[in-house]
Structures are given as C-alpha cells and as structure tokens.
Amino acid sequence: MESTLFSLAHGFAxxxxxxxxxxxxxxxxxxxxxxxxxxxxxxxxxxxxxPVTFGLDATQxxxxxxxxxYGSQYGGSTTSILMRIPGEASSVMTCIDGNAMAKxxxxxxxxxxxxxxxxxxxxxxxxxxxxxxxxxxxxxxxxGPPEYTALLILGLIFLAYMSSSSLVRTLLMACxxxxxxxxxxxxxxxxxxxxxxLTELGDGIGIVPVAVGLFGLGEILATPSHKVIGEVxxxxxxxxWPSRKEWNQSFWPIGRGTLLGxxxxxxxxxxxxISSFLSYALERRVSKNPEEFGHGAVAGVAGPESAxxxxxxxxxxxxxxxxxxxxxxxxVLMGALMVHxxxxxxxxxxxxxxxxxxxxxxxxxxxxxLLALNLPLVGLFVTVLRIPYAYxxxxxxxxxxxxxxxxxxSIVDVWIMLIMGVLGYAxxxxxxxxxxxxLGLVIAPIFEQSLRQSLIMSNGNYLIFFSRPISAGxxxxxxxxxxxxxxxxxxxxxxxRDKLAEAEAGEAQQ
Amino acid sequence: xxxxxxxxxTAACVAAGPAFAQGAFPSHAxxxxxxxxxxxxxxxxxxxxxxxxEPILKQPVVVETKAxxxxxxxxxxxxxxxxxxxxxxxHNNGISGYAEVDKLFGREPKTKxxxxxxxARLVADPVLxxxxxxxxYKTVKDFVDDARxxxxxxxxxxxxxxxxxxxxxxxxxxxxxxxxxxxxxxNGGGPALTALLGNNAQISTQALSAAAPHIKSGKLRALATFxxxxxxxxxxxxxxxxxxxxxEYYLWVGLFAPKGTPADIVATLSAALDKAAESxxxxxxxxxxxxxxxxxxxxxFAAFWEADAKLSDEAVQLIGKxx
Numbered sequence: 001m002e003s004t005l006f007s008l009a010h011g012f013a014x015x016x017x018x019x020x021x022x023x024x025x026x027x028x029x030x031x032x033x034x035x036x037x038x039x040x041x042x043x044x045x046x047x048x049x050x051p052v053t054f055g056l057d058a059t060q061x062x063x064x065x066x067x068x069x070y071g072s073q074y075g076g077s078t079t080s081i082l083m084r085i086p087g088e089a090s091s092v093m094t095c096i097d098g099n100a101m102a103k104x105x106x107x108x109x110x111x112x113x114x115x116x117x118x119x120x121x122x123x124x125x126x127x128x129x130x131x132x133x134x135x136x137x138x139x140x141x142x143x144g145p146p147e148y149t150a151l152l153i154l155g156l157i158f159l160a161y162m163s164s165s166s167l168v169r170t171l172l173m174a175c176x177x178x179x180x181x182x183x184x185x186x187x188x189x190x191x192x193x194x195x196x197x198l199t200e201l202g203d204g205i206g207i208v209p210v211a212v213g214l215f216g217l218g219e220i221l222a223t224p225s226h227k228v229i230g231e232v233x234x235x236x237x238x239x240x241w242p243s244r245k246e247w248n249q250s251f252w253p254i255g256r257g258t259l260l261g262x263x264x265x266x267x268x269x270x271x272x273x274i275s276s277f278l279s280y281a282l283e284r285r286v287s288k289n290p291e292e293f294g295h296g297a298v299a300g301v302a303g304p305e306s307a308x309x310x311x312x313x314x315x316x317x318x319x320x321x322x323x324x325x326x327x328x329x330x331x332v333l334m335g336a337l338m339v340h341x342x343x344x345x346x347x348x349x350x351x352x353x354x355x356x357x358x359x360x361x362x363x364x365x366x367x368x369x370l371l372a373l374n375l376p377l378v379g380l381f382v383t384v385l386r387i388p389y390a391y392x393x394x395x396x397x398x399x400x401x402x403x404x405x406x407x408x409x410s411i412v413d414v415w416i417m418l419i420m421g422v423l424g425y426a427x428x429x430x431x432x433x434x435x436x437x438x439l440g441l442v443i444a445p446i447f448e449q450s451l452r453q454s455l456i457m458s459n460g461n462y463l464i465f466f467s468r469p470i471s472a473g474x475x476x477x478x479x480x481x482x483x484x485x486x487x488x489x490x491x492x493x494x495x496x497r498d499k500l501a502e503a504e505a506g507e508a509q510q
Numbered sequence: 511x512x513x514x515x516x517x518x519x520t521a522a523c524v525a526a527g528p529a530f531a532q533g534a535f536p537s538h539a540x541x542x543x544x545x546x547x548x549x550x551x552x553x554x555x556x557x558x559x560x561x562x563x564e565p566i567l568k569q570p571v572v573v574e575t576k577a578x579x580x581x582x583x584x585x586x587x588x589x590x591x592x593x594x595x596x597x598x599x600x601h602n603n604g605i606s607g608y609a610e611v612d613k614l615f616g617r618e619p620k621t622k623x624x625x626x627x628x629x630a631r632l633v634a635d636p637v638l639x640x641x642x643x644x645x646x647y648k649t650v651k652d653f654v655d656d657a658r659x660x661x662x663x664x665x666x667x668x669x670x671x672x673x674x675x676x677x678x679x680x681x682x683x684x685x686x687x688x689x690x691x692x693x694x695x696x697n698g699g700g701p702a703l704t705a706l707l708g709n710n711a712q713i714s715t716q717a718l719s720a721a722a723p724h725i726k727s728g729k730l731r732a733l734a735t736f737x738x739x740x741x742x743x744x745x746x747x748x749x750x751x752x753x754x755x756x757x758e759y760y761l762w763v764g765l766f767a768p769k770g771t772p773a774d775i776v777a778t779l780s781a782a783l784d785k786a787a788e789s790x791x792x793x794x795x796x797x798x799x800x801x802x803x804x805x806x807x808x809x810x811f812a813a814f815w816e817a818d819a820k821l822s823d824e825a826v827q828l829i830g831k832x833x
Contacts, residue, residue, distance in 0.1 A: 141707055338800075
C-alpha cells in the first residue's frame with residue numbers, strides 16, 4: 001500500500017508536467033466534443049488521432065488517447081437527454097428518463113447529475129484501478145463463456161424491470177429484439193442467417209442504428225401528431241442546477257451504478273454495454289416508486305450514467321494488468337502503446353512505471369478537468385432547447401443520418417435506422433416501450449455465442465454452468481429473483497406492474 | 511517532438527490538402543480501405559505506411575475503416591471500386607479464403623482472388639503454437655502424443671471460423687496426423703487469447719506479436735513457430751519444419767488494388783510502396799510491434815500469396831462444413 005502511494009505520487013509528478021497536463025486537457029476536450037457531436041464516436045476519434053501521437057512519447061500518447069475515451073463518456077449523455085438520441089449504445093438508457101426530465105424542464109438538472117455522476121464514477125474507477133487492479137484482473141480471466149451465459153440470464157430476468165409498460169408488452173418487445181439479434185453470420189458454423197444476401201448484415205444489426213431510429217427518429221416523427229406546446233421549455237439559470245431533493249435522489253443510484261459499472265467493466269468482452277442497462281433495471285428494482293421510471297426518474301439518469309463511466313475505467317484493469325483488451329477501444333489504446341514500443345501486459349508496471357503511473361495519475365486530473373469542462377457547458381447545451389422544433393428537428397434528423405453512417409461507413413445502417421424510425425413511431429402510437437427491444441438485441445448474439453461456447457467446452461454437458469463457482473453464484477441470484485417474483489404472484493399481491501396493466505386495459509376499453 | 515513542431519506538422523498536413531491537380535497519377539487523394547476494425551494489425555500497420563506514402567506520392571493518403579463480416583465487406587467494396595488506383599485495400603489472410611468458404615456452402619462467391627492485384631506485403635507475423643501454463647506439454651511431441659490419446663479433452667480457441675487463427679490448427683492436424691480437436695470460435699484474436707489465458711481453451715495458434723508479452727510473463731508457452739526460421743524474439747522456440755512437420759503459416763497484412771487498375775498506375779504505386787517501406791516511421795512501428803521486417807514487393811508478394819492461398823484453400827477443405 002505504501003509503495004502504491006509512493007508510486008502514485010511519482011505518477012502525479014509526471015501527470016503534472018505541463019506537457020502532460022496539456023495532452024490530458026486536449027484529450028478530454030476532444031473526447032467531450034466526440035461525445036457531444038453525433039457523427040463521430042470515440043473509436044474513430046482515437047484512431048484518427050493515433051498517427052498524430054507518433055511524434056509523442058508513449059506516456060503522452062496514452063494520456064491523450066485515454067482522455068478521448070473517458071471524455072466521450074461524459075459527453076455521450078448530452079444528446080440523449082436533450083434530444084433523445086443515444087450517441088452510443090451505452091447511453092440508450094439515459095434517453096428514457098433523461099429526456100423525460102428535459103420535457104419537464106429539468107434538462108439542466110439531468111445534465112448536471114449526469115456530469116457529477118460521471119465524475120464520481122470516473123474517480124472511483126481510478127481509485128479502484130490504483131488499489132485493486134492486479135487481484136481483480138485475475139478474476140476477469142476466470143470470466144469465461146459459462147460465466148457470461150449466467151450473467152446474461154440475469155440480464156434477461158432484469159429485463160422485466162426495464163420497461164414502463166406491462167409485462168406482456170415488455171416481453172413482446174424483448175422477443176422481437178432477441179429475434180433481430182439472431183441476424184448475421186453464425187459464428188459457430190459460418191452460415192449467414194436472415195441476411196437476404198446482404199454482406200452488410202453479416203455482423204448483424206447494429207445497436208446504434210436501431211437505438212437512434214427507435215428513440216430519436218421515432219420521437220421526432222411522433223411530434224407533429226400531438227399538440228406542440230408553443231412555449232419552449234428552457235429553464236432560467238437558477239433552475240439549471242438540481243434541487244436538494246434531486247441530489248438526494250441521485251446519491252445512492254450514483255453509488256450503486258459506480259460499483260456495478262466497475263465490476264462489469266472489468267469483464268472482457270462487450271459486457272460494458274450492458275452495464276447501463278443493468279444499472280437501470282437495478283435502480284428500478286430497488287426503487288420505492290418504480291412507476292416513476294420512464295417519466296423522469298432522477299435515479300434512471302444517475303445510475304446508468306455512473307455505470308457507463310466506471311465501466312469505461314474498469315475496462316482499463318485487464319488492459320493494463322494483463323494486456324487483454326476488453327473491447328474495441330481498449331484494443332486501439334493497446335495498439336497505440338505497442339506502436340510506441342510499450343507492450344501492455346503483466347510486466348507493464350515493472351517495465352514502464354512512468355507510463356503506468358503517469359497514465360493512472362492523469363486520469364484523476366482528467367476527470368476533474370472534465371467536470372470543470374462540462375458543468376459550465378450545461379447552460380449552453382440547454383439553450384439548444386430554445387430552438388423552435390421546426391428548425392431543430394430537421395437538423396437532428398441530419399445528425400442522426402450522419403452519425404449512424406459514420407459508425408461503419410455503411411448505407412445499410414442508415415436504412416436500418418430509417419426503418420426503425422418508422423417502427424419507433426408506430427410503437428409510440430401503440431404505447432409500446434422500445435427499451436426492451438434494444439436490450440434483447442444487445443443480449444441475443446452474446447448470449448447465443450457464450451451458451452454454445454460453454455457447451456463446446458463441456459462437450460455438451462449443461463452441468464458446466466453449475467460446476468464453476470462464478471456462474472453458479474450468478475444463477476443462484478437468478479433463481480432467488482424468480483422465486484421472489486413468484487411469491488408476489490402466489491400471494492396475489494398487486495404490484496405496480498399489475499396496476500399498469502389494468503390502466504392499459506382501461507385505456508383500451510375507452 | 512515538442513508542441514511547436516506538432517503544430518507546424520498539423521499545419522503542413524492541412525496545407526498539403528489542396529495540392530495542384532496534375533495529369534499524372536496521383537492527381538488527388540488516395541484512399542486505403544482497411545477491412546478490419548481499428549486497433550488490429552491491419553489498422554496499426556496501414557496508418558504508418560499511409561503517412562510514409564504521402565511525401566512520396568505528394569498527395570494525401572487517407573485511411574478509411576470498412577470493417578465487418580470478417581473483412582468481407584471491405585474486400586467487396588474494394589473489389590467493386592473504380593479501378594483507377596485511388597482506392598486501395600488493406601487486407602490479410604482472410605482475403606484468400608472467402609471464395610473457398612462460399613464454395614463449401616454452395617454460395618456464389620462475392621469476391622475472388624482474381625478481383626485483386628497484390629501490391630505489397632507489409633508484414634508477416636509468424637503464428638505460434640501456444641499452450642497456457644496449466645498444461646503439462648513442454649514440446650510439440652508431448653502435445654501430439656496427448657492429442658492422439660484424448661483428442662476430445664483438448665479445446666483450441668480461434669478468432670473465428672475459417673479465420674487466420676483457425677486454419678493453422680487444421681494445417682497442424684494434417685501435418686502431425688492427430689485427430690480433429692474441439693474448436694472454440696471467438697470474436698477475434700484478442701478474445702481467443704483471453705480464452706487461452708483463462709484456460710477456457712487449452713491451446714491456440716496466435717500471432718507472435720500478440721502473444722509475446724504473455725510468453726514473457728510465463729502465462730503462455732510457445733511450443734513451436736509456424737515460421738520458416740526461428741524468431742529473434744524467441745530464439746529457443748523451434749520451427750515446426752525443423753521438428754519434421756511440414757507446416758508454415760503467417761498472419762500477414764497486404765495491400766491490394768482492384769482488378770483492372772492500369773499497369774502504369776500499379777507500377778507507380780508499388781514503387782512508392784517500396785520506398786515508403788524504407789521510411790524510419792514505418793520501420794520503427796513494425797519493429798515496436800515485435801514483427802521482424804518482412805516487407806515484400808509486388809512480385810514477391812504475388813508468388814507468396816499464390817502459395818499461401820493454396821494452403822488456405824486446402825485448410826478450409828480440411829475443416830469442412832460444421833454441423
């Protein structure tokens with residue numbers, strides 16, 4: 001511990017060198033822009049700037065490129081809250097309650113809570129990275145296909161808490177999502193499934209085009225059909241800040257989201273995407289007022305926004321400690337380190353202490369910089385809402401198209417988004433909630449692959465899920481959750497969900 | 511590099527943009543399509559060569575990512591691009607196998623090898639036969655003996671079905687005469703390595719540059735290299751050839767032009783590439799990746815590709831169609 005503090009102090013000495021501070025700032029600034037602007041994601045941002053770092057030393061390069069990565073997680077919530085457009089898969093959940101808050105005139109509060117939650121999560125993530133990285137990293141390796149399968153079963157059970165509509169509607173949406181997730185090359189046999197001879201569908205349907213279409217475009221298409229209130233909901237400056245009550249409501253969700261996100265972020269694979277989904281479901285599960293979710297619940301913003309930020313920091317643990325990339329972005333960062341002659345892996349801390357500790361210390365500084373960058377911007381972002389719909393919405397549609405095209409440079413993705421936009425409109429009209437569909441789409445391919453991988457490992461024996469401690473533990477949690485739901489059912493207690501179903505039935509009769 | 515030269519460098523890049531249009535090739539920016547996601551070998555090797563090409567061609571060279579479907583999308587886009595030398599393709603071993611896999615499934619091949627003109631091989635990273643530290647095998651012989659005895663107990667991980675880290679296992683199975691082992695396909699080289707490190711798979715064939723840090727830390731052992739000669743980084747690891755097994759395989763990255771590109775433009779491009787490969791920038795990146803210099807000019811690469819593709823076709827047939 002003492003040596004850790006000593007090394008960290010050494011790291012701060014490196015991070016506070018003027019040059020390194022400058023590159024951290026530059027990275028955070030670019031990251032914020034990348035996050036806010038639809039049309040460019042952190043992945044392309046980092047790879048475009050990678051050649052620029054060839055002239056820098058390894059520490060400066062990694063400080064700047066990592067700044068882009070975690071900086072983009074701060075900015076990602078902005079368009080979700082203001083316009084219901086998720087910039088990235090990880091900010092889909094923020095669309096729901098963040099945008100609902102904005103409609104109630106609490107856009108400023110939602111943005112502030114997102115920024116502060118991100119800061120808490122980012123800083124906690126770095127502290128955890130400093131203290132517990134090596135032991136945690138070995139756990140990450142234990143997380144193989146069976147553990148993944150168990151985690152995703154847990155995710156599917158949580159799905160029931162995702163939606164603000166009744167269980168039947170939620171399940172229907174989830175099934176459509178799961179089926180859409182089956183499209184693409186079957187990784188186990190090489191067959192193209194439901195691809196209609198389009199190679200572009202080989203990797204399946206992307207999450208971003210679907211989410212942008214269902215949430216963003218669907219919302220815009222639905223606007224002309226209901227009465228537009230002439231008054232624009234732009235709050236006064238004093239109302240920008242969250243009230244004391246809103247801070248209180250976000251305190252525990254930020255804490256839970258941070259912890260959950262970090263743990264999930266460590267897991268290799270694409271688990272970081274589901275961190276915000278799981279956090280949202282968790283908040284709703286523990287909330288005293290689950291019916292508020294979907295209509296501007298503060299916890300629905302605070303939890304997922306913290307979770308996706310600490311997941312992005314957690315992703316550095318296996319990368320730095322083991323040399324394993326947890327996702328495409330850590331993979332690019334590892335590539336950048338290798339280009340500079342630093343090979344990430346177990347030897348990184350001993351071979352290149354300057355790079356490691358300088359990088360870790362720069363993340364403390366960078367997170368503070370981001371908070372200082374983002375809070376003053378809240379006022380500016382909120383003024384976007386003053387733009388009348390007639391001018392704002394065509395611009396949003398344009399940004400949606402550019403943004404979706406940019407992810408894969410694919411026109412097929414743009415078509416998917418447009419079709420999903422029409423579907424999103426229809427779903428809104430019939431009051432279906434698109435969130436379970438998106439979660440189904442996220443879970444289906446990973447679930448299928450890890451299930452089949454597990455069975456390859458065990459030669460077809462299903463006991464593998466119970467013979468490995470982590471997956472057995474997760475499955476027990478699943479069983480307990482199901483048992484608890486069954487109790488409510490058996491005892492014939494009406495919960496909020498039944499009330500929702502009754503309300504929906506009542507609406508139908510009218 | 512200090513901040514000032516960074517700013518000057520950036521300014522120079524911007525200034526180079528609107529260069530004068532000339533009659534001769536190239537008169538405007540050249541685009542290299544990378545068929546794999548950022549962060550992979552293709553991306554990290556193509557970006558420095560593109561940067562080194564700019565002063566030689568006196569035009570901007572833009573790297574554009576066009577990833578998906580195991581590199582097929584990029585290959586398809588490049589194959590149908592206008593063959594004028596302004597759209598090039600950065601691809602790897604994968605480009606050899608698509609047609610053969612399509613044949614296996616009775617599908618109409620979307621791209622064939624004949625759709626591309628090889629320009630240069632940028633790197634060739636020898637594949638290693640790796641085991642994790644929980645396996646008893648110390649030599650290839652230990653492994654082969656055990657695999658004969660209990661093939662059903664050994665799982666190998668790969669970056670994807672019929673991919674560049676799957677085919678070498680088929681080649682090895684044939685060369686050593688061991689029965690088919692169980693295959694755990696994952697979503698790429700990184701996840702395949704993770705599966706091996708976590709003992710979810712017992713062996714894997716992965717590129718030297720990716721595996722080197724884990725070999726250094728003792729988590730993985732290299733039993734043999736598929737390279738023709740021993741690697742300077744791992745001089746103790748024998749080649750499969752010296753052990754008496756006829757197996758050679760590399761993970762390579764090559765540049766291609768679409769079929770129908772005029773011969774003089776192909777000549778200009780390959781001469782420029784030969785020169786760019788000599789640049790300090792490209793050489794240092796390749797050296798830092800831990801790959802030994804393995805650049806090949808258009809002529810050598812064409813011959814290499816021919817032989818390599820035959821091997822790959824054979825391996826695809828050996829694997830056959832999965833259940």
